[in-house]
Amino acid sequence: MRVSGPAGAPRRGGPARRLLVGVAVALVAAAGAGCTRPEPAPRPAPTRPGLVVLSDVDSRIRSDIRYATAHNFVGRRVDGYPEALCLLTAPAAEALRRVQDAALAAGRSLKVYDCYRPQRAVEDFQTWARHTDEQQMKAEFYPRVAKSELFDRGYLGAPSAHSRGSTVDVTLVEVPVPEQPGYLPGQPLVACTAPRDQRFGDNSVDMGTGFDCFDPLAHTDSPGIGDAARENRRLLRQLMTDGGFVGYDREWWHFRLRDEPWPDTYFDLPVTRSSTD
Template identity: 80%
Template sequence: MSLTVTVTMAVIAGGCGRDDEPEPAPAPPAPSVSPGLVVLSDVDHRILTDIRYATTYNFVGRRVDGYPEPLCLLTVRAAEALRSVQDAALAVGRSLKVYDCYRPQRATDDFLNWAREPGQDTMKAEFYPRVAKAELVDRGYLGVPSAHSRGSTVDVTLVDVPPPEQHRFEPGQPLLDCTAPRTQRFADNSVDMGTGFDCFDPLSHTDSDRVGRTARENRRQLRQLMTDGGFVGYDREWWHFRLRDEPWPDTYFDLPVTRSSTD
């Protein structure tokens, strides 16, 4: 397999990967190492996957750099912890569904380059309807480095069991405001979380009191399941969780999201 290159850079506060705890300071340059990634479905095929950055249905509106395959890659430790969370979720009639897992550094760079480019606002009406694209970095919705690039962070939701059919996004279809009531948003088969995934808006803050009671309870349940399973949440994104005891707390990797990037 190909080995990775450690990425070190100054921290810019930002979502899509910042935890509620401060990011560890970047480590000094180190020899190339392998993060020991596995494909989540090989560890637990019961966990649903909906890897949005490998599709055109995301806030950029195209496949993100570094996602040639729609896979959830994680460190062994994170994948095994998530399997335990899935056991607990199934016991209460729900399943986990992941939107993003390991994210190569090149993908985070792609987000920032996109944010700096004028125009290319094709998905604004759905993912950031109340924020100007030029403000996404300053407001903390995008930034580097991302905890996802360390291999033990997931973007995740809950789905009822048996899972409802997942609606497929077709390019060119009308966009739907991610902050709208559930029946007026994109038909994700997730339970109601108050907003869609990757909704850049204060309503996505984990403890927002502006979402309905059902959504607040679903967020509470997800947070409890993940916390009990050894993960730490992020206060600005109800979907974002980092393994507390992650094996690479200060190393950022840039392997592409492919099966060939696993051991």
């Protein structure tokens, strides 16, 4: 027997009541569906990464910006380097300043070869790599590796972590810092794999090879280097790792800030003071 309320109305909670509630819920849901908020548009990539000039942050760190000169594996100034400056994001520069403090405490100083690298420079390297006849610097920088293999072997990369602004090519020098002879275009080239007293007179401590030496001997843990060079590489890696950087196993000089501010963005500002914020 059906239980009824006054005047024969169905009891609360009965089938009619449940039907009305269901219709109301459906209407509210339908109305809400039409008011769904759109997904926010993706933020455009920044055009300026907040670069600073390293020497403004720490004037104690030496620099030898090779791509602004003719003394590099290309043999001329690289596109995008009108000024011989080390530009880095502010966090990377501050981290390197702290590494310099630790290096000086160990009786050494830092010297940088390359810092922020615009994308146009990477494209310049790619164009150069396709011109197989341009090998005037092979005898020094890649004496035992074919030019056609430089990208495949990981000695050159595109895109490059340098273009994100928090990667640096660095070495150690003695304190007080020795003088370094200038490079004269056309001078006889010596293999970067030659003993330190024979290759280009870089004032770096002995690292087993010269900078930008595209050779297995430049791999960070290469067994082919002497004890002094092995210890110098160990010290550099320890200083940089403790300072928040991550190394690259094929280049003893290459380090990237672990917590870099732009891990997925590549920039193309030229290496000039005007590119800083």
